[in-house]
Amino acid sequence: MKSYDVAVIGGGLLGCFAARNLCRRKLHIALLEAREDVCTGISRANTAIIYPGYDHKPGTLKAELCVRANARFDALCRELDVSFSRCGSLRVSFGEKADAVLRKKYENGLLLGVPGLRLLSGEDAQRMEPSLAESISSALYAPTAGTVNPWELGIAACENAAANGAALFLSTRVLGIRRTEQGYQIETDRGHFSCRAVVNCAGLQADRVQELLFPSPVHIAPDAADYLILDKATGNKPSHIIQYEPEDGGKGFNAVPTVEGSLLLGPSERENETDFAVSAAGLSFVRERAGQVLPGLDLNDTIRSFAAVRPNPQRPDGSSIGSFVIEHPGLAFWSLIGIKTPGLTCADELGRYLADKLAAELGAEENPAFDPCRPGIRRARELPLSQRAALVRENPEYGEIVCHCEEVTKAEIRETIRRGAVSVDGVKRRVGAGMGRCQGSRCERTVMELLAEELGVPVTAVRKDGPGSEILEGGHGKN
Ligand SMILES: Cc1cc2nc3c(=O)[nH]c(=O)nc-3n(C[C@H](O)[C@H](O)[C@H](O)COP(=O)(O)OP(=O)(O)OC[C@H]3O[C@@H](n4cnc5c(N)ncnc54)[C@H](O)[C@@H]3O)c2cc1C
CATH class of the missing domain: 3.30.9.10 (D-Amino Acid Oxidase, subunit A, domain 2)
Incomplete structure (x- = not known):
């Protein structure tokens, strides 16, 4: 059985940022994600606005976190090497x-x-x-309003968490949770994990994941x-x-x-x-x-x-809840349930909030080795011609454009795959190949060939999207 201090369930924006911020402490973190890639649930489709925070009720956590998150957003995106436009x-x-x-x-x-x-x-x-x-x-x-690419942000947070020691378990669905003397035992379809603490960031399934051990007073x-x-x-x-x-x-x-x-x-x-x-x-x-x-x-x-x-x-009577729902049903067990707008804006702040709460419960010290910076994928199109030429000399594949709409080179696509992309959409989410006017009709075949080559599988085994599995599994519908 694998043993960690904290198991974060769900690799959406909230789980990735929770894992990243927990790495600021001397804690061993495991991030358990049911699907083959991160940020493919709610986090893959939203309005991408970094809200200024003026419409939340004063005195609420939502208002406090949103205003603070907005003020810190330039610094966050610099750390994670992610584009951010503070367009107002x-x-x-x-x-x-x-x-x-x-x-x-x-x-x-x-x-x-x-x-x-x-x-x-x-x-x-x-x-x-x-x-x-x-x-x-x-x-x-x-x-102060702005916009960001939500995929790029969440994936960057995940990469930064991994670089700081968090262990990422993809295709690992949590099926059961039980209490133990040390904390909790988590049953997944890939074996058992023991941990001192649980952070439930399972998005559309967060109420159900809490119900694996505790009742959930909130229903999604x-x-x-x-x-x-x-x-x-x-x-x-x-x-x-x-x-x-x-x-x-x-x-x-x-x-x-x-x-x-x-x-x-x-x-x-x-x-x-x-x-x-x-x-x-x-x-x-x-x-x-x-x-x-x-x-x-x-x-x-x-x-x-x-x-x-x-x-x-929603409450049991069906009335909706306007505030962030952060449940703490047991010692060192935290659930983020039904976090919608401005969850993208507040993802890092929510992660810091949870990390502080858990550090207090577990008595975890600061991790002086934590490095908040993550290098992004080098983008040839963003470089002046002289630097681009130097890059091509270093690796000729920076000179081979695969996605002409978004000017994405072969070298950049290979880099996404080495960083975890396992499908055509996974490549798209990391460098935008296929996001332009032709929507991948010209580059999809080459992207599939590169995936096949890097992953060592036949082209026919390469998927356009991830496994297409069931983030809404269990009666909510299908993905
Ligand atoms: C339509 C819409 C528009 C929005 N617009 C904005 C906006 O403009 N600005 C803003 O600030 N916010 C916005 N938001 C909010 C923001 O997108 C969400 O708060 C955020 O993406 C939530 O991410 P998450 O991590 O909770 O969920 P998800 O991204 O769904 O991640 C949850 C993960 O948990 C995994 N999982 C589920 N069950 C299990 C299990 N049993 N075991 C292991 N893993 C499991 C899933 O596979 C999934 O990957 C919007 C939201 C929506 C829906």
């Missing part, structure tokens, strides 16, 4: 009721100490962002959301994140200029739907909202649609 956001309204909501959010933001907030008239907002509809009545400008009720992505060459793209504040209190909408240069539009909201397949109705909603807020967009430039699933935390 404009939350826009089209009528008096929504204007009043924006005023409230502004005042709330001031109370929370969110820097730089400004309420703008419709005309001023349009001057700042000419792509906005003329009929906008007001806007709340938040210069998933619902689905749809998104569209417009090509980076599309015209009239906003330079800020645009958020729509509905006049009727209904569904909001975002337009996010991504760090890759494309434009993300969405989400829709489909209650009680749990499928990662997109819905026609959801996509129509997204198109309608986009047309209303950013009328100059050409939606024919859509290169992709996708769906996401939200883990809504």
